[in-house]
Amino acid sequence: MTIEKPVIIGVGMIPVGEHWKLSLRDIAVEALLNAMDDAGVERVDSLYVGNMISGSFIEQENLGALIADWAGLGNVPAVKVEAACASGGAAVQEGAKAVMAGLEDVVAVVGVEKMTDAWPSDATRYLAYAADADWELFHGASFVALNALIMRHYMNTYGYTEEDLALFAVNAHANGAKNPYAMFKGPIKVETVLKSPYIADPLKLFDASPVCDGAAAVIITTQEKAKELGVPREKWVEVAGMGRAIDTINLANREDLLTLKAAKIAADRAYRMAGVEAKEVNFFEVHDAFTVMAALSLEALGVAKKGEGAKLAREGQIAVDANYPIQTMGGLKSRGHPVGATGVYQTVEAVLQLRGEAPEGIQVPNAEVGLTQNIGGTGSNITVNVFRRV
Amino acid sequence: MTIEKPVIIGVGMIPVGEHWKLSLRDIAVEALLNAMDDAGVERVDSLYVGNMISGSFIEQENLGALIADWAGLGNVPAVKVEAACASGGAAVQEGAKAVMAGLEDVVAVVGVEKMTDAWPSDATRYLAYAADADWELFHGASFVALNALIMRHYMNTYGYTEEDLALFAVNAHANGAKNPYAMFKGPIKVETVLKSPYIADPLKLFDASPVCDGAAAVIITTQEKAKELGVPREKWVEVAGMGRAIDTINLANREDLLTLKAAKIAADRAYRMAGVEAKEVNFFEVHDAFTVMAALSLEALGVAKKGEGAKLAREGQIAVDANYPIQTMGGLKSRGHPVGATGVYQTVEAVLQLRGEAPEGIQVPNAEVGLTQNIGGTGSNITVNVFRRV
Numbered sequence: 132m133t134i135e136k137p138v139i140i141g142v143g144m145i146p147v148g149e150h151w152k153l154s155l156r157d158i159a160v161e162a163l164l165n166a167m168d169d170a171g172v173e174r175v176d177s178l179y180v181g182n183m184i185s186g187s188f189i190e191q192e193n194l195g196a197l198i199a200d201w202a203g204l205g206n207v208p209a210v211k212v213e214a215a216c217a218s219g220g221a222a223v224q225e226g227a228k229a230v231m232a233g234l235e236d237v238v239a240v241v242g243v244e245k246m247t248d249a250w251p252s253d254a255t256r257y258l259a260y261a262a263d264a265d266w267e268l269f270h271g272a273s274f275v276a277l278n279a280l281i282m283r284h285y286m287n288t289y290g291y292t293e294e295d296l297a298l299f300a301v302n303a304h305a306n307g308a309k310n311p312y313a314m315f316k317g318p319i320k321v322e323t324v325l326k327s328p329y330i331a332d333p334l335k336l337f338d339a340s341p342v343c344d345g346a347a348a349v350i351i352t353t354q355e356k357a358k359e360l361g362v363p364r365e366k367w368v369e370v371a372g373m374g375r376a377i378d379t380i381n382l383a384n385r386e387d388l389l390t391l392k393a394a395k396i397a398a399d400r401a402y403r404m405a406g407v408e409a410k411e412v413n414f415f416e417v418h419d420a421f422t423v424m425a426a427l428s429l430e431a432l433g434v435a436k437k438g439e440g441a442k443l444a445r446e447g448q449i450a451v452d453a454n455y456p457i458q459t460m461g462g463l464k465s466r467g468h469p470v471g472a473t474g475v476y477q478t479v480e481a482v483l484q485l486r487g488e489a490p491e492g493i494q495v496p497n498a499e500v501g502l503t504q505n506i507g508g509t510g511s512n513i514t515v516n517v518f519r520r521v
Numbered sequence: 522m523t524i525e526k527p528v529i530i531g532v533g534m535i536p537v538g539e540h541w542k543l544s545l546r547d548i549a550v551e552a553l554l555n556a557m558d559d560a561g562v563e564r565v566d567s568l569y570v571g572n573m574i575s576g577s578f579i580e581q582e583n584l585g586a587l588i589a590d591w592a593g594l595g596n597v598p599a600v601k602v603e604a605a606c607a608s609g610g611a612a613v614q615e616g617a618k619a620v621m622a623g624l625e626d627v628v629a630v631v632g633v634e635k636m637t638d639a640w641p642s643d644a645t646r647y648l649a650y651a652a653d654a655d656w657e658l659f660h661g662a663s664f665v666a667l668n669a670l671i672m673r674h675y676m677n678t679y680g681y682t683e684e685d686l687a688l689f690a691v692n693a694h695a696n697g698a699k700n701p702y703a704m705f706k707g708p709i710k711v712e713t714v715l716k717s718p719y720i721a722d723p724l725k726l727f728d729a730s731p732v733c734d735g736a737a738a739v740i741i742t743t744q745e746k747a748k749e750l751g752v753p754r755e756k757w758v759e760v761a762g763m764g765r766a767i768d769t770i771n772l773a774n775r776e777d778l779l780t781l782k783a784a785k786i787a788a789d790r791a792y793r794m795a796g797v798e799a800k801e802v803n804f805f806e807v808h809d810a811f812t813v814m815a816a817l818s819l820e821a822l823g824v825a826k827k828g829e830g831a832k833l834a835r836e837g838q839i840a841v842d843a844n845y846p847i848q849t850m851g852g853l854k855s856r857g858h859p860v861g862a863t864g865v866y867q868t869v870e871a872v873l874q875l876r877g878e879a880p881e882g883i884q885v886p887n888a889e890v891g892l893t894q895n896i897g898g899t900g901s902n903i904t905v906n907v908f909r910r911v
Contacts (some may be wrong), residue, residue, distance in 0.1 A: 154655060186577045186647070195606035196767040196901040200774075206786045208765035209605040209902065210611045215583035221600045225615060231622035232690035233796075236761070257576070264581035265544060268621075373624070376596035377586040396596045405625075511586040512599065 137230040138286075138367040138521060140357050141170025141350035142479040147314040147467030150344040153247040156201045162346035163241045165204050170350040170362060176235040178202075181222030181242035182471035186315045187257040188249050190214035200243055215261035216420065218242065218412045219347070219474025219478070220375075220505030220514030226351045227370045233319075237292040237468035242475025243346040254342045258470070261508040263381035272322040275339065277382055277509045279331035282371055282423040284388050286333065286393070293333055296422040297324035300464050303419060307461020308450060309492040312476075314343050314467035340421040340462075347471030347476040354521075356419050364521060368482045371500070372405025372517035374398060380511045389438075393513040394431035394504060401502070402433075405517040409433035412517070414456040414484060416477040417505035419463050428504055432515070451493050459484060459493050474505035474514060527620040528757040528911060531560025531740035531748050532869040537704040537857030538735040539672075545579055545635040548736040552594050553631045554576035560752060565740065566625040568592075568599035569671030571632035572861035575648040578639050581588055584738030588631055598625070606810065607652035608632065609737070609864025610765075610895030616741050617760045626746045632865025633736040644732045648860070651898040653771035655901045667899045669721035672680055672813040676723065679828040683723055686812040686832035687714035688789050690727050691853050693809060695852020696841060699882045702866075704733050706859035713814075728812040730852075735859030737866040744911075754911060758872045762795030762888070762907035764788060770901045779828075783903040784821035784894060792823075793891070795907040799820065799823035802907070803888040804846040804874055806867040808896035809853050819847070820903070841883050849874060849883050864895035864904060875910045 143165025144501070145158050165174065179195045194328070195209030198463055214221040219242035226240040244256055255275070257266045262277060285291060301321055307313035324337035351362070351394060360416065374397035379385050386392065402408060419425035427439030434455050435443050443449055449457045460466050460480040463473060481501040483489050495501075498520070505514045525783070533555025536547050549570070557565065565891045581587065581876035585599030604611040611634035635717040636644055643909035652667060673680060691711055714727035721805050742750070746759055776782065791797060794873045799822060807822070809815035817831030825833050826846050833839055839847045850856050850870040853863060869893040873879050885891075888910070895904045 138792055156655075184576050186574050186650050189654060190650050190658060191644075192603060193652075193770060193902055194576055195896050196770045196898055197653070198695055199767045200770045200901070204767075206766040206768060206783055208787075209604075210765070210766045213582060213601040213603060214599075225600070228619055228622040228624065231624070232618040233621065234618065256580075260576050260580050262583075263587070264579060265546075268580060375600070377589045377594075377599045378596060380583060380586045380590045395598055397598075402878040405535040410709055438524040508583050508586055511581055511590070515639070 135354060137227045137369065137370045138350050138354055138357050138481050139318050139349050139351055140362040142346045142482045143169055143311055144220050144347035144476060144479050145345065146312045147343050147345040147469060147491045149247045151247060153160060155185060155191065155243060155503035156197055159198045159241050159243040159419045160202045160347040161241055162348040166350050172237060172360060175204060175207065175237045177207055177229055177238045178204060179222045179240045180211040181225040181475055182211055182244060183213060183215055183218045183221035183255050184260060187493025189245055207249060214512045215507030216470045217470035217474060217505040217507030217512050219357040219518060220317060220503060221475060223349065223374045223478050223516060224375060224514060227373060230351050230353055237350065237352045239350055240475060241348040242472035244469035244471040245344050245493035246342045246469060247344050250366060251342065266381040266383060274336060276331045276377045278421040279334040281388055282334050285423050288389060290339045294321055295312055295441045295445055296338060299419055299422040300324050300427040302449050303458040303464035304492050306459050309490050310460040310466060313461040313464045313465050314341060322515055332423060338353045340420045340464050340468035343469050344466040345467055345472045345476065347472055347479045349475060349478050365396040368485045369521050370520045371519040372401035374400030376513060380508060382509055389427065391427050391510045391513065393510055394428060397513050397515040398432045401515040401517045407500055407517060409475040412500050412502045414459050414495045414501050415501060416480055417457055417460060420468055422437060424506060432504060451495055456495050459495055477503035477505060485518055525892050527617045528747050529739050529741055529872050530752040531556045532872045533559055534702055534737035534866060534869050535735065536702045536733035537733050537859055539637045545575060545633060546587055549588045549633040550736060551590045552738040553629055553734035556740050562627060562740060563630040565594060565597065565627045565892040567597055567619055567628045568594060569616040569630045570601040570627050571609035571613045571865055572604055572634060574602055574647050579635055593772055594802065604902045605897030605906050606860045606862060607895040607897030607902050608861035610893060610906060613739065613864060613868050613906060614763045614765060614904060617763060619674060620741050620743055627740065627742045629738060629740055630865060631736060631738040632667055632862035634859035634861040636732045636736050637734050639896045641732065643688065654770040656773060657889040662816060665724060666721045668811040669724040671778055672724050674715060675813050678779060681831045683715060683836055684711055685831045686728060687711045689809055689812040689815040690714050692839050693848040693852040693854035696883050697855025699880050700850040700856060702731060703855050704731060705763045705855045710715050717744060724811060730810045730854050730858035733857040733859050734868065735857055735862045737862055737869045739868050741864060742890060743908050746845060752840065755911040756876060758875045759909045759911050761909040762791035764790030764905045766903060768901050770898060772858060772899055781817050781821035781900045782902055782903065784818060787905040788822045791905040791907045797890055797907060802890050802892045804849050804885045804891050806870055806893045807847055808894055810858055814896060822894060841885055846885050849885055867893035871908045875908055
């Protein structure tokens with residue numbers, strides 16, 4: 132059986148930031164309605180919500196019902212998908228799979244997280260729920276500390292410096308400065324990163340993505356239905372490949388701290404399903420929650436050899452006009468990382484690039500194929516999606 | 522395109538109870554491995570986890586990675602599905618849809634909840650996250666209080682008494698007493714319910730399901746793959762119909778407090794997909810988190826007319842050997858209600874009934890078709906699944 136690949140026909144989002152005057156339902160509904168407007172649809176058959184941790188942050192679960200109800204979608208099926216910080220990427224996959232299963236024609240996917248309603252110390256605690264509660268969190272390891280461990284090990288093993296890794300943040304901010312939906316619109320220098328305070332040595336404030344609020348949405352359907360709905364073909368972006376894989380939830384059991392094995396496996400699946408190789412991909416939206424994760428991701432995706440991810444940044448190969456553009460809209464570092472929403476933001480950004488609708492200065496020329504990679508935990512649950520112009 | 526319906530080829534569970542010596546990962550893995558043993562498979566392609574609220578109860582999210590890792594499944598895709606107390610039913614649907622999408626052959630679904638590690642007062646608070654945090658919880662409404670409101674309104678509107686609704690609890694306990702996996706194995710009388718303390722008038726302790734721990738699992742695949750794996754045909758149970766729908770998340774916006782509209786719509790979809798009518802269904806595992814919900818469910822599923830759900834209990838029509846057997850293994854009331862796991866327990870129980878493997882005294886004779894109905898929130902997110910002997 133040949134499986135027809137679904138297409139994304141509409142995208143929407145709100146600027147990432149500290150939205151103290153808006154609630155989770157407000158921002159989710161705004162992103163969703165923006166996407167429906169963009170697609171020109173007035174109803175959808177089903178809703179998937181990507182969200183990591185609204186129970187802890189705002190004492191609200193059951194987001195499927197909450198958002199579908201508040202958006203006025205009627206009595207549709209609606210469910211939340213959670214894979215820690217990869218919840219957004221996983222929700223896009225579940226939405227696409229629902230279309231492929233043939234039970235639902237037009238599916239909406241919303242990624243949303245409202246993080247600024249909690250005390251910052253609580254946010255740090257909640258984020259650590261993505262790690263192993265019994266083996267890591269209980270012993271006092273924060274999520275930042277675990278990533279600092281990986282960063283130190285990467286630097287020691289391959290001889291990189293803090294300056295080398297800072298280049299990923301500099302690239303992200305340079306691009307994010309041109310994205311009106313980014314949280315931080317100020318370009319930074321290597322010195323900005325180096326002078327920022329240590330959160331967990333060697334990881335500094337500017338190596339890390341921010342605590343923030345955000346919501347993004349996409350509308351997915353079959354090619355047949357897209358035609359029937361009269362959505363202009365220039366707007367279609369194919370969900371060409373999808374991969375997802377897990378690795379050990381705690382770092383102690385990991386075969387190798389410096390290999391994102393789950394990303395490798397997820398990428399292999401996504402490339403195979405899409406029928407493309409890494410070198411045919413025009414841009415990569417990777418999960419730079421921490422600068423070192425951008426380096427490791429480039430290696431796992433087959434863009435750089437093992438140990439050479441950070442070299443790409445040093446050689447200037449990750450800029451929008453270079454060979455391997457990454458974080459073209461600012462990435463998690465500058466656009467922001469509203470955790471459960473991130474994978475959907477990446478998807479929206481990939482669609483805009485492939486449609487040629489990215490903001491001036493950060494449009495990848497003639498982009499045909501784009502990839503998004505979304506990491507949950509310290510690499511324990513990773514999604515890779517490949518998108519293609521139709 | 523004709524869609525081939527997936528089949529369940531293996532089921533597993535652990536007894537519901539207060540498992541203070543076991544962690545969430547322990548019970549989830551045990552149920553999962555039991556299901557894999559039952560199916561005779563040594564590996565699966567993917568894992569779906571039904572869970573409502575592990576972040577709040579045990580400070581652990583990312584259950585997909587946690588459970589797949591701990592069960593030794595390798596680097597499979599693994600994700601959590603949440604729809605409040607309907608998380609289990611929704612996870613079964615997502616697992617079946619993954620098979621139907623053609624991307625994964627053998628899918629495992631685990632429902633799990635570990636509720637007894639929190640203080641009881643915290644459990645009450647966490648469960649209310651299924652309601653509307655801003656419109657209900659914030660103003661002091663607990664989940665029990667909201668259901669008491671519905672119960673009082675049902676009694677007032679149709680002239681039922683507390684005795685009438687108690688009959689649902691009596692039936693559940695009579696059946697659960699014969700189920701080795703049930704939490705409460707003691708039969709009760711109407712007086713037991715009536716003499717139990719009020720939690721929220723008119724709702725008494727014995728109208729409500731317990732806080733508890735539990736895990737259940739099923740293995741789903743295509744009929745082709747089931748054949749290839751050599752699973753004997755007597756073991757196959759078809760996922761014949763699936764429906765899911767939402768209603769307003771808060772009661773204040775509900776058109777009618779006494780109609781489970783989401784259940785009606787979900788049931789219509791499930792019946793249509795299965796090609797059966799309510800009268801062809803041999804037993805109904807409904808969501809009796811509170812006795813009144815059993816009555817309303819029977820009405821929404823088309824088994825009783827509006828306002829006559831409780832009449833069925835009064836007329837003795839809900840027993841295992843009567844016309845409309847419900848809660849054949851004890852239901853949420855007696856088997857127990859580990860919230861995110863419940864929908865998967867219902868599925869396991871339906872499979873055992875259809876295979877003719879239910880315990881002595883509670884086997885529905887010649888059961889061909891069974892239905893499970895799983896409610897999230899106060900009726901805001903409901904799944905209905907129809908299962909059939911192959």
